[in-house]
Each structure stands twice: as C-alpha cells, then as structure tokens.
Amino acid sequence: MSHHGFGPDLVEVFGPSQSDGGPELVQLLTPEGERVHHPEFDRDFSAEELRGFYRDMVLTRRIDTEATALQRHGELGIWAQLLGQEAAQIGAGRALRPQDHVFPTYREHGVAWCRGIDPLALLGLFRGVDHGSWDPEEKHFGLYTIVIGAQALHATGYAMGMQRDGVVGTGDPDRDAAVVAHFGDGASSQGDVNEAFIFAASYNAPVVFFCQNNQWAISEPIERQSRIPLYQRALGFGFPGVRVDGNDVLATYAVTQAALQRARDGQGPTLVEAYTYRMGAHTTTDDPTRYRLSDDVERWKLRDPISRVEVYLRRNGLVDDDFIDTVRAEADQLGHDLREGCKAMPDPQPLDMFDHVYAEETPELRAEREGFAAYLAQFDGHSVEGRR
C-alpha cells in the first residue's frame, strides 16, 4: 500500500508484511506436517479423529472440484469455490456439538458437510432450483446468506434466544449451546458484522464469530479491509480475538472448540480469525489472474491443508495405502453421485414461485397465482415454445 503523506505507514505500525500469519498465529501442525505445541490451545487427537479430518477434507475438496466442473459444463449458474479453505471449515465444523447452531455465508460447504447436509442441496442453490432445501432447525445450519455479513446479526440474535431458553452456562454438556457466525475478511468491513460485535458484547451472547480471512474479497486484498490484523478488532469491542492457522485443521479445531466452550459456559463471544488463502477464484465468474501474483498462489500451495495432514498421518504410521485408497475411492464415488444427481435435479414448476411467500397467504397473491395458472393452462398440450 502506498504512503499517503499523512498518518503512519503500515510498515511503521506493524512491521513488515506477515504473510505467514505472524507470531500470534496458533498452529499445531506445520505445513511440513510436523506436530508442534501451543501453550494455550494444545490438545491430544486420537488417530481416528485425525483420519476423520483427513477424510472430511478430501471429500469436501471433491465436492468443490466437482461443483466447479459442473459449473464449467453449464450445470450450475455459479459456484463459490472453497479450495484451500478445507481445514478452516472442517476444523470449525467438527468442533460443534449437535445442539450448536451455525449461520453460514455462501462458501461453507465444508461446515455443511459436517452438519450432514447433502452436498446436492448446496448444488441446488447454485443450479437455481431453490434457495436451499435443507431444514435449518433440523440441521442446525442456516440457509446460505448472500448479502455479506447479514447473518452475523442473525447469529447474535439466535444466541440471545439461547440465553433466554436457559441453555447457556448450566454446566450440562448436552444442554449448553452456542452459535457460530461465519463470514470472510471482506464482510469484516460491513456494518452488520460490526453491529453484531456490539450486540454480542453488550449482551454477552454465546456466539463465536468465525472469520475466514482468505486474503481476498473478490479482487480487494485484505489491506483494503483492515490496517490491523482482523483478530485484534475484537479487543476494541470488548471480547477476545484469536488468530489461528486456517490451513491447520488441528489448530482450527482446537481454537474453535475452546471459543465454543467459552460461549456455552456463558462467558460471551470470541472472534476467531482463521488465517488462510482462497486458492481458487471468488466464484466461477471471477478471474484472479487479473489481480494477484502467481507467486503468492505458489507459496500458499506449499501450505496445503490436506497434504500436511497426510504427511503427518503417513510419517507416524497412522494410515496405510489402503486407507488413502479407500478415501480416494469414496471421493470418486461422491464425485460421480454429484454429477449424476445434479443433472437429474428437476426444475421447479412455474407455479412453485408463489409458494411460501407468506405463512398466511394473502388474497392478492392467491389471485395472482390463479391468474397465472389459468394463463398457463391455455398452453396445455402445446410445447413450451408455444407460449410465445
């Protein structure tokens, strides 16, 4: 960023650019697959947990690559890619308890996977057959939110509802609950996110603000959103912030779990900044080669969230080739199912657009539906082209 001649230069304030996330980055597994320890957030992981993380990330990546391919083939209108953010999402998603509730933005395919959402349901939204077909209450996972940051307030209000329902700070692990609000670095500039911080702090709401700082808001770099590391903003609102290596699924899990527990215990909100990188485009309509350096992408490839877990698992004899092959085969099957399932998805019927506008339908809308139905009925037995 250029020096504008007033105010301090960024380098003077923060030192040289911290492309590795800086010394405050919580990490439990290095990009080389080496297990390291952290004084506050360390925990033990069973071999089964680690294999589960690996499997989740591989399958989530496959959902993403298949969806991207389906968009290229014209089967989806658009797709929001998560390539590179698998660890941030699986770590956060697996830290949830069944009673916790998630408010996603539109890129949380890995968290959705953890909540048991059929990936085809995600594809349906981007294919244009509906606005999301899962039950938000049954899955404890809200509908994708396109308007940036709006869901941070919904999450805070939902958390305030949990307080009133008496499911915070009771000490019962099966009862105490918390909410996670997902958003990105771009959303941190939105008023709604900042208002959510204020409401959550003011009411001590059990909400974890989980920001995936993937460095880019379409073409705008993180420097255009913030002159300080994002996690430090939390202090200004009166609650703690943590920066975690978002490409490290172990650290993301441990930090999110701690933040969730804090919230469930009635100690209020936390901001978790998962420091990661969007390896792909913002969406399939985007062209990141126009605004960022391939050097950066290459550097981040070395921090791939999946390969570091694989290296660790192999080096410690926690997996064998059979396991890796089985997960690969599972991913191939998932890819096949998504391709077939996506193409087989029926289009909604024209009259479906009138459904569910209101809980109590209005006479005006009913009349409009009936009018359109009568209009369509004129073309019965004729081709759709016959309408015009």
Place this chain on the structure above:
Amino acid sequence: MAIQRITLAKGLNSGLRKAMEDDPKVLVMGEDVGKLGGVFRITDGLQKDFGEDRVIDSPLAESGIVGTAVGLALRGYRPVVEIQFDGFVYPAYDQIVCQVAKMHYRSKGRSKMPMVIRIPFGGGIGAVEHHSESPEAQFAHTPGIKVVACSNPVDGYWMIQQAIACDDPVVFLEPKRQYHADKADLDDSVDPDPLFSSRVVRRGQDVTLLAYGPTVKTALSAAEAAANEGTSLEVIDLRTLSPLDLGPVYESVRRTGRAVITHEAHVNLGMGSEVAARITEECFYSLEAPVLRVGGFDTPYPASRIEEDFLPDLDRVLDAVDRSLKF
C-alpha cells in the same frame, strides 16, 4: 374490562402488555424502550413488569435491532421491535427487505418470521428532519412482509395484538401526531375487525374518500365540512396497505363513481398510485371521474415551519373532491 377512555399511546401500550401476558415468547426491543418507556412512552412500564430479558434496551443500531430480532424469531421468539422514528428505519432497510421478508420463502416455509416492526410515522409534530417520514410504500412494495397502519386508539389496541399474533412479519405504522391527541372508548368485549381489512368509517353517496393512518382524521374532517356544503363523502380507512383490502372500496366506488385517496407520503409511486390503478381495473365502467390523489409533494420532507403546506389538509382534500365532481 369496563369501557376505558384511552389515547392511541395507551391503546398501543395496553395492547403490547396484553400480548406479552398472553405469550411468554413475545419480546419488545429497541432504543430506549426499557426504563424510559420509549421516546413516545409507548412501552411505558413494560420493562418494570416483564424484566430486562423481555423488554430489551438495545444499542443504537437499527440494522442490529432488526437483524438480531431475525435470529430471535428463528429461535422461536416473537420480537416486537421499535424503530424510534420513521427516518431511522433505513439503516435497517436491508435486513427488512432482504432478510425478514424472504426468510419464510427461502426456507420453503420452514423458518417463520413472526416479527413486528413498529414505526412511528408521518409529520405534524414540528420535528427536525428525518423525524416525519412516510416510508410505507417502500415496504408495501416488498413481497413477504405485511404493512398495516392504525388510525385510532381502539385499532391501536387490537391491531398491535393481531400483528404480534400473525406468523408473518408485519411493518406496523403508528401515526405519531395522534399518539396523545384524541381519546376514544375501548370496550374489549367487542370483537375487533380482522387485521388485514379496511373499514368504512363514514357513509356517504357522492365521493369515496380513502385514507389511512394520520389522514383518516383529515378525511373525516373533510367529510364533515363537505356535509355542511351539501356534499356527502364516504370515508374508508384502508388500515392494511399490504395486502390491500379493496373489496369495500370497490363496492363503494361502484356506488359513488368517484374516488379520492389521501396520504402524507409523496404522491409519485405512493400507495395512492396502486389504489388508483386497482380501482381503475375493477370499477372502470362505474367511474365518473379519474381517481385523484392528494398527498405530500414530491420533495424531501420540508422544514417544519412549512410542513402544514406539505401535508394534505382538509382544504386540499376538498379541492380534489370538487375536481372529481366537476368531471
């Protein structure tokens, strides 16, 4: 309950109290609604009796108030949020039209949004700018929310309870200049009209006069004055703006052949435009004159010293009635 003589402010306050007593899921939220009882005292005494968890003083952030109410509604609560003044609703506009209005639709009916957004609206109190707006058309244009306007103390009492009981989100408009103005008798043993219905409030034969919220009083005064000059005006209080209940309006216009609609909001693309279009479609062969609109001018709300010239008053309404009768 014996018959009580109440103001609109008292009617709304009693209605809110009754709704909170009847349903523990009803919450009241907004700026200054707690200890102060709201800047207009509509929520007076509620926090004292229902506690801070149910009558929530909020930070000063309108999008935050409505956005957190969305989350509370998703959790099964029935939030009633107060926007302090009409002109302050715009920071919450995105939450209302993009989130509140669409949640039920997007979720295929799985997520209900039983929220009431109370907005003191309209002018006539000599306030500074942003305190006298009439934003109803902005919300009535949005599918998924319902918009109603009360005009008198008895409706205030009933309509707020009906809006809270409604499973759809309701933008609830309150004519602020009438909060503490006129009193009326409330007998709550008499069943109210349904929430989404218009009502004939004065019978007449010559011209149908349509109004809602603060202009109902203006319309009734105009009808009184017209009667002294030998003209008989039928006055209909629309009460519900989305959905519109125009059945009684069509019936009336088919008899009178003439309609004038008045509201404080700007005339261009206002509620009057919609009503006029619908009357034209339904009553074309009965009309003796085009449907006329009398409203605020298409300017930003003026400085308060000249707001009386901006607001439709008795004389401007009667002028439109005369023009209608001359066709």
